Amino acid sequence: MINSIYLENSIREHPKARSILSRFPKANVLPCEHYKEVFNPAGQNFRLQKKNPALILAKQTGKLLHSIPPSYGVGGSRNFYFSHLLNCLYDCRYCFLQGMYPSAHFVHFINSEDFMSVIKQTTEESEEPSWFFSGYDCDSLALESITGFAGEFLPFFSKLPNAWLELRTKSANLQVLENQTPFDNVVIAFSFTPEEIGKQTEWKVPPLDSRIRAMKKAASMGWKVGWRIDPVIDSTDFKKRYEELFDSLLCNLPIQQLHSVSLGAFRMPSGFFKKMEKTYPSEPLFAGKLEKRAGMMAYEKNLEKDRLTTCENLLLQRIPKELLFSCKSPVV
Amino acid sequence: MNLVVALQKEANPIIQAYGLDKEQGCPLPFYFKENRRLIISGIGRARVSAATAYLMGRFPEKNQPWLNLGIAGHGSLNTGQMFVAGRIIETGSSQCFYPPQIITSEVPVSELTTCGKPQKKYQPNMGYDMEAHAFYQTACLVSTRELVQVLKVVSDNPKQPISQFKPEQASKWIEAKLPEIDHWITELTEAALSIKPNPEINKLLSRITQRGGFSTTRSLQLGSLLRQADALGEDLGALEGMLTDVGSPKQMLAEIEQILSNKRTLP
Known part of the structure; x- marks a missing residue:
């Protein structure tokens, strides 16, 4: 799966780097001074790299925690995201990462001790609970076998009761959750789109039914579970498809085990969209009923409103209002 | 596919294998057949830049595959073994290139230093040539980095230093690697086609x-x-x-x- 590994010189002797390298004895290992030398140069093709991405092992020396956009939370008032990993195992055509990053290589920041330190410090700054979202720049669990991220951070958060962790994922492999006693301040947030839409836009992603089974299993183990219906993608039979999706989710998860549901339309900065359109010129999704508003590409205003309202109504027929959170686009 | 090769002896097995025809009247030896082109640059940074730029000017279509092929010294690999450059540095320069490796292959990936003159001292796991850095820098002006690659066959190493190298061996070593070279040419060509707009x-x-x-x-x-x-x-x-x-x-x-x-x- 990983044929090439780039290793920052400063972490050559780091035990975690050595442990990861030992799991890929056949990989070609190349040194670099800083991950950005490999990851950032212009003139790379995300689509070609996605066929065989390399792993870059690095130390995050920049900002470790970032504020999330207002309205993107799920109930907390202090919200942050952090990234142990840049890029994703999966290949979803709607994903903004394709437009944001110049490279499809996986960058794994191995200095978890530094992330933990700043998370602890930030949590202790306030009596208000702090939320930490780990799946903004990657899937939180898809590369667990390489990163060991959740295996390391779940025990850490279990001892920080005033800090909440969201693990956002499309993975169906939840072995790491089986190895840990469930605790309250973590939400396993599963991203879903209706099956017919997923088949057209989500590549290398486990089938919907296996992800629903994984969600059911996580809940049965005692973990709090979230649904992330984001991005909402327009399609024919829109209402029917989303209704079927919500029914099958609810069928497999007693409502009392549902922590939160977030809903957001397909949207992204127009610069990202432009790059994605250039990378995948034959992608029908990008020729959809989209428009540019206030620097963002999104569905036409009325269409977006209609699709979000439809989903909201369908959800509110099934879940309590207080569980639903709308990720409002900054688009006017 | 654009092949840039320093020496005629390195190019001969490729010219023969693909049945390339020589074009008369070119400023540099230039061979072609359909979409396969090979230019012989001569040794060194300036010559390889000029040859690459010449091909770029004549065939200006963006995102074509480019391959620099030839012999090189190496600190660890055996003579006759082929490697692909995964990190290209140049003596006296801070600029470093990391050609993204998208082709699945058994060919080992190695660091490569481009030098101004033949190297007599070898570091472990390091290759030495006289063109790759300049070639990569130039070809990336018109092609995405994944499609620009450098393949080298080891001609000398600490056990068989460059003083023992006989130029006629270059053809034999390249010829022995033709199946792997062909794999790279085919894969890079397919990759280029996969991103070509209609x-x-x-x-x-x-x-x-x-x-x-x-x-x-x-x-x-x-x-x-x-x-x-x-x-x-x-x-x-x-x-x-x-x-x-x-x-x-x-x-x-x-x-x-x-x-x-x-x-x-x-x-």
């Missing part, structure tokens, strides 16, 4: 705008609509037929927009 779009755009009356803005809008039409599975030939009698550019854009409007929703 050429029919630009041809149609050109035919329509030649009718006249298209401002720069309208031409760009038309190009965008034609790309969307293609993405939505519209038959471009049929679309052109539908536009035959449409008058002004403004009307034409509106007409295409109308044709596409019912197809813009994902099935």
Whole structure:
């Protein structure tokens, strides 16, 4: 799966780097001074790299925690995201990462001790609970076998009761959750789109039914579970498809085990969209009923409103209002 | 596929294997057949830059595959073994390149230092040549980095230093690696094709705008609509037929927009 590994010189002797390298004895290992030398140069093709991405092992020396956009939370008032990993195992055509990053290589920041330190410090700054979202720049669990991220951070958060962790994922492999006693301040947030839409836009992603089974299993183990219906993608039979999706989710998860549901339309900065359109010129999704508003590409205003309202109504027929959170686009 | 090779002896097995024909009257030895081109640059940074730029000028299409092929010294690999450059540095330069490795292959990936003169001292796991850095820097001006690669066959190492190297061996070593070289050429060519936009779009755009009356803005809008039409599975030939009698550019854009409007929703 990983044929090439780039290793920052400063972490050559780091035990975690050595442990990861030992799991890929056949990989070609190349040194670099800083991950950005490999990851950032212009003139790379995300689509070609996605066929065989390399792993870059690095130390995050920049900002470790970032504020999330207002309205993107799920109930907390202090919200942050952090990234142990840049890029994703999966290949979803709607994903903004394709437009944001110049490279499809996986960058794994191995200095978890530094992330933990700043998370602890930030949590202790306030009596208000702090939320930490780990799946903004990657899937939180898809590369667990390489990163060991959740295996390391779940025990850490279990001892920080005033800090909440969201693990956002499309993975169906939840072995790491089986190895840990469930605790309250973590939400396993599963991203879903209706099956017919997923088949057209989500590549290398486990089938919907296996992800629903994984969600059911996580809940049965005692973990709090979230649904992330984001991005909402327009399609024919829109209402029917989303209704079927919500029914099958609810069928497999007693409502009392549902922590939160977030809903957001397909949207992204127009610069990202432009790059994605250039990378995948034959992608029908990008020729959809989209428009540019206030620097963002999104569905036409009325269409977006209609699709979000439809989903909201369908959800509110099934879940309590207080569980639903709308990720409002900054688009006017 | 553009192959840039320093020496005639390195190029001969490739020329023979692909049946390339020599073009007369070129400033540098140049061989070709269909879309395969090979230029012999001569040794060193300046010569390889010039040869690469010459090919770029003659065949300006973007995102073609480029391969620098030749012999090199190496601190660890055996003579006759081939490697692909995964990190290219140059003596006296801080600029470093990391050709992204998208081709699945058994060929080992190695660091490579481009030097101003042949190297007599070898570091472990390091290759030495005299062209790759300049080649990569130049070819990446017109092609995405994944499609620009450097393949080298080891000619000398600490056990068999360059003083023992006989130039006629270069052909033999390259010849022995022809199946692997062919694999790289095939894979890089396929990768380039996979990201090549549908050429029919630009041809149609050109035919329509030649009718006249298209401002720069309208031409760009038309190009965008034609790309969307293609993405939505519209038959471009049929679309052109539908536009035959449409008058002004403004009307034409509106007409295409109308044709596409019912197809813009994902099935």
